[in-house]
Amino acid sequence: MLRSLGRRSLIAPLRSFSSVRQPSYDAVIIGAGVIGTSIATELSRHGWRTLNVDKLSGVGLGSTSYSSGILRMTYSVLDSVKFAWEGYHYWQSWEDHIGVEDEKGLAQLRSCGQVIIRSAESEAFITKTLACFDKLGLPYEMWDNAELQRRLGFDLTSYAPPRRIDDDSFGEPNGREVDGAVYFPTAGYISDPQLACHNLQTAALATGRAEFAFGQSVVEVTREAGRASGVRLADGTVISAGVVVNAAGPHSSAINALAFPDPAENDMRIATRPMRQEVSYVPSPPEIDWSDGGAGMVVTDPDTGVYWRPEVGGKILCGTVEPPCDASFHRYPEDPESVYPGGAESSLTEQWTNQVYRAALRMPTLPLPDSANTQGVVACYDVSDDWTPIYDGSALPGYYMAIGTSGNQFKNCGVAGRLMRELITAREARRAAFAAHLALERVPGCGTIDTAAFSRLRTSHSSANNVMG
Ligand SMILES: Cc1cc2nc3c(=O)[nH]c(=O)nc-3n(C[C@H](O)[C@H](O)[C@H](O)COP(=O)(O)OP(=O)(O)OC[C@H]3O[C@@H](n4cnc5c(N)ncnc54)[C@H](O)[C@@H]3O)c2cc1C
Structure with missing residues (x-):
């Protein structure tokens, strides 16, 4: 008999919005996997009120909990190598990055090469x-x-x-x-990816500005005055927010379909799909x-x-x-x-x-x-056409995407959260200047990351065309 290791369970209390008419946040993040939770950590530390909505019962129960958790810098695209190099340094100082105690303990980097x-x-x-x-x-x-x-x-x-x-x-x-x-x-692994996600959630909650709603499905990305204005949940609750972030992992293309009921409005040149x-x-x-x-x-x-x-x-x-x-x-x-x-x-x-x-x-x-x-x-x-992620805004003002992680972005959750925070706050403040480059803070010798490498509008990279990226 074939046996599958089931979802590692981490049961968190369900949060219902049925008693709240129209809660409002600076950002609503669809998904509480390692990417969405890292974005929440970064934005809430930056003073934003965030809400992660996830249809599962806790953080990191989607594709994150099945991740092999391998941390390597070996990619065929220069900016992917830089990104992973910076990402690795988050794991090396994970305790500092999390900055608060998690009663479940901290994810441990096994640095084995x-x-x-x-x-x-x-x-x-x-x-x-x-x-x-x-x-x-x-x-x-x-x-x-x-x-x-x-x-x-x-x-x-x-x-x-x-x-x-x-x-x-x-x-x-x-x-x-x-x-x-x-x-x-300089390579290794994290054997408990879900714990890493819990660590990020703990850090986000510690700001007092982050909230998580579990057991809630997003069924609509709402619009107002030509912008994304929030989400509607399956129970009919509407949550309004200044920005909406798609961090839905393998469901990313389904969420994009909600954001763009008319696909002709979606200018993405790189598609994503579950594999x-x-x-x-x-x-x-x-x-x-x-x-x-x-x-x-x-x-x-x-x-x-x-x-x-x-x-x-x-x-x-x-x-x-x-x-x-x-x-x-x-x-x-x-x-x-x-x-x-x-x-x-x-x-x-x-x-x-x-x-x-x-x-x-x-x-x-x-x-x-x-x-x-x-x-x-x-x-x-959640595979993109060139096995490289999309960390970008979209043709719909106020709607952002951290998707197409292609089996190789667990390692980058720390830096991906920061990239999304810088990108969102700069775009919302109309500071286009950021758009081109993300300074590598943890490994300054490597300069900056050209964020166009992760743009939805890029020409496909000549990558390995597999999980190696
Ligand atoms: C088998 C496997 C092995 C991997 N190995 C590695 C590796 O060795 N190294 C590496 O760096 N990366 C690896 N990865 C990739 C890495 O794990 C992923 O890139 C990362 O976990 C993706 O996180 P996420 O937050 O984007 O997605 P997820 O963890 O999938 O989170 C998305 C969340 O969105 C929620 N959601 C979706 N739709 C809705 C909706 N409509 N309403 C509400 N909630 C919704 C889901 O319930 C889910 O919890 C691997 C992935 C897999 C599957």
Whole structure:
């Protein structure tokens, strides 16, 4: 029987507005995932009265709670590398960033480093990401095969291109070895993404200006005098607000459809859509210590088409880097809720099995659970056309978007919150000057981020076209 780890539960009291005729806020944020909650933290610290509305029963119960929580700087777009570099420094000083005590404790950064296995499959991505790293002076090391084997005990056979396990050639060596790896010391993971989200909520609530309403669905983005003026909830309550922010994760395109009943008014050049994903949990191989805090690392192996990292409980967590052979696994459900417990697409499938068997090519002693003991999660990414997020305003004054997080923006929640706060406050004050650049505060050596990189109006980036971004 296939088993899915259900939503990690964090039950918060439901808040109803039925007794309030028309509450009013400076900003209403649709979604209380890690992105929407971080925006609330930033805006409320800035003096704004914010309300996050979420249809679930607490913070971080949507796609955030299923996140692999990997923190890496390796992207193929320069501003994405800068953004992740700045984002990582939020995790390094998370306690300071949160600034208040959370009775549930603080999310812990596990700083274990990342390796990307080198072979023909990864060369294009590595060339692009190293060009960015060189430009910014960020650290990395080249490992030869001996070092790769010494550190991680991997089988060095090259199997590229990645194949499905029902392909007769699955697991057949291509006659070459991999060409070592690139090691990135500044990388790691957060094993409890939902706790990180709770930390952000606690920080927001501590300002006394942030509120959260759970168990409430937004069904309309209201307008007044040509601006977004608030939202209507499923129970009919209207909440008015100076600005409305779409931070609805995999539901982002559905919320955009509410904001633009006439799609012709929406000038976005980059679209977003939900994409179903599976993540596998398996016992770790015996050769090296993959326990939390052990010698294991974040491993990206385009040669076999998977990534993995240490997971608490002596396991490894394994996901896909979407090799072309998996195209038929890739589903874009109309309703993202269909992948969550009880939904029609919520069971683990052969995607789980393919991921695990591919990881076993690199780690032949990986214990493979039988089909009665599979563990994993099913969730949705909110994928943009170029796997790069949209952090921007819109054609509707007062309506903003922090969407298209493409399976790779958990790591950036801190800096994304700040970017959205600066963007919203500047635009609302008609300070266009901000619009072009966000100064990197935590890593000043890297200069500024060109916010056009995350614009809804950009031309698609030439990215990896997968979760690597
Ligand atoms: C399987 C998986 C693995 C990932 N791994 C990584 C990783 O290793 N590293 C990394 O950096 N990123 C990773 N990500 C991506 C990262 O987790 C997401 O980018 C991030 O969590 C998105 O947060 P969010 O707040 O935008 O969305 P969500 O957490 O999905 O929050 C959106 C919220 O909006 C609410 N909502 C939607 N519609 C409505 C409505 N109409 N009314 C009220 N509420 C509504 C939902 O209930 C939900 O709670 C992964 C994602 C997944 C799914």
